[in-house]
Amino acid sequence: MNKEELEKIKEKALEEHIPIIMDDTLKVMEKYLKEIKPKRILEIGTAVGYSAMCFTLFLEEGGKIDTIERESDRVKQARENIKKVGVEEKINIYEGDALEILPTLEEKYDAVFIDAAKGKYPFFLEQALRLINKNGIIFADNILYKGYVMSDYNKHKQRTAVRNLREYIKEVNENPDLDTEILEVRRWLSSKQNKIMWKWGCGSGDRHYVDIFVNVVPVPTSTKMST
């Protein structure tokens, strides 16, 4: 893997305000992925391929990642990036809407990373549970949606996403087959990212930070779900 290229791709994505996984979220996931050594990973939400390329480092020998992206410009960019980094044999991109692609998948995965439209998390979870292997892990990024999920008042455009994220959280907490952890990954931003967040209007004063939440759902051996 060409790590220099990967770093350049990350910097470019940040400059262009393309939402990619944060270093600290990746670190949390790394801990789990190193433990389970996945052979197959499914990602919902490729963007420019950054997280998928990072995950290749944790694959078991001969392992592969399937990742889904609906925006064709991003798919094109991701394909170019993956080639530059030299991991094209480890990543397969499905171009299209995950709502249509997921139901067509039949293979089982050791890890699923949900990182696409927040309003669709309950559907993504349902599909992830259908596709996950026993003892697999489902990660979902940003499930508290910058804290909107805990707020009583949300802007109209966030309401559906907030309602569906609450439904997602209820399901992962109440489903007896799942062992759920909600992890808070909080980080202070570098000055460069700080500027970007400021542009987005996410900070105030001279200290800015962002909360990212990763939800981990290992499926215990006693699961009733079949593989």
Ligand SMILES: C[S@@+](CC[C@H](N)C(=O)[O-])C[C@H]1O[C@@H](n2cnc3c(N)ncnc32)[C@H](O)[C@@H]1O
């Ligand atoms: C947060 S970005 C993914 C970032 C990427 N996982 C990373 O960390 O490098 C979310 C991506 O999901 C895509 N997306 C959102 N809803 C989708 C859907 N229903 N089907 C496929 N892709 C979707 C968006 O176009 C966007 O590129």
